[in-house]
Amino acid sequence: MHDPKNKVLIEVIDVHKSFLGVKGREIKVLNGISFHVKKGEFVCLLGPTGCGKTTLLRIISGLERQDKGIVKVNVENRGGVGFMFQKPSLFPWRTVLKNVEFGLELKGVPKEQRKEIALKYLSLVGMEKFSENYPHELSGGMEKRVTLARSLATDPDVLLMDEPFVYLDAQTRNTLQEEIISIWEKTRKTVIFVTHSVDEAVFLADRVLLMTALPSTIKEEFPVTLKRPRDRTSPEFVEIRKEVLRSLRKEVEKASVI
Ligand SMILES: Nc1ncnc2c1ncn2[C@@H]1O[C@H](COP(=O)(O)OP(=O)(O)O)[C@@H](O)[C@H]1O
Numbered sequence: 001m002h003d004p005k006n007k008v009l010i011e012v013i014d015v016h017k018s019f020l021g022v023k024g025r026e027i028k029v030l031n032g033i034s035f036h037v038k039k040g041e042f043v044c045l046l047g048p049t050g051c052g053k054t055t056l057l058r059i060i061s062g063l064e065r066q067d068k069g070i071v072k073v074n075v076e077n078r079g080g081v082g083f084m085f086q087k088p089s090l091f092p093w094r095t096v097l098k099n100v101e102f103g104l105e106l107k108g109v110p111k112e113q114r115k116e117i118a119l120k121y122l123s124l125v126g127m128e129k130f131s132e133n134y135p136h137e138l139s140g141g142m143e144k145r146v147t148l149a150r151s152l153a154t155d156p157d158v159l160l161m162d163e164p165f166v167y168l169d170a171q172t173r174n175t176l177q178e179e180i181i182s183i184w185e186k187t188r189k190t191v192i193f194v195t196h197s198v199d200e201a202v203f204l205a206d207r208v209l210l211m212t213a214l215p216s217t218i219k220e221e222f223p224v225t226l227k228r229p230r231d232r233t234s235p236e237f238v239e240i241r242k243e244v245l246r247s248l249r250k251e252v253e254k255a256s257v258i
């Protein structure tokens with residue numbers, strides 16, 4: 001029988017991408033990337049800085065076009081794809097509530113309904129009390145929560161997250177990692193989460209896809225079957241983190257040679 005849980009939602013097949021660098025030299029960034037993501041899966045793309053993670057995510061979201069290869073995102077058009085960027089991207093002139101309502105406005109959702117949906121997601125991320133505040137009144141962690149609520153408000157089937165917690169202090173980052181897992185367990189979105197942190201990838205993912213240095217391919221895949229919430233101090237966690245780190249380190253060394 002066809003099990004909808006095993007439905008492949010995203011297929012990336014032999015994707016290549018080059019950019020024109022300084023003096024018109026071609027930089028080959030993606031060199032035949034292939035992988036798939038199943039419905040409801042939480043996949044982390046891990047790789048050294050500059051290996052093409054953002055480029056790959058932009059191609060999957062349709063913001064950028066690959067030179068060669070195929071990307072299939074098999075979502076019902078209702079939900080579509082949500083994106084959460086590395087840098088803060090809230091509108092400073094809008095309140096928290098109005099920021100979360102933004103995507104719903106674009107979709108033409110009526111005013112009353114918009115407010116109701118926005119408040120529901122603000123409450124999911126623990127920010128409903130701040131609905132009338134402005135972004136400059138929020139801490140970095142709070143801003144991330146609001147951005148997450150905004151990404152979830154339009155109910156996308158797929159959430160693409162590009163190092164969303166990179167500029168946060170370690171404690172806030174750990175808290176948000178726990179929360180994103182609890183929200184994911186409630187909403188069962190399909191997530192591709194980009195990071196250069198081994199610890200973050202092993203804490204979050206069902207599967208970690210490790211990218212090589214430029215020109216990048218998927219080097220190795222690490223399934224993480226540890227029960228959630230994960231204990232970073234458990235011997236199993238430490239072991240898999242070590243294994244992934246060993247493999248990543250080789251790529252970082254290669255990248256620094258270039
Ligand atoms: N629009 C662009 N024009 C030229 N070079 C680019 C462009 N976007 C990315 N690059 C280059 O592609 C490489 C990969 O970048 P990126 O995808 O941002 O990596 P990552 O997100 O893994 O740090 C880098 O060398 C970067 O300078």
Ligand SMILES: [Mg+2]
Binds near residue numbers: 055162
């Ligand atoms: Mg990036």
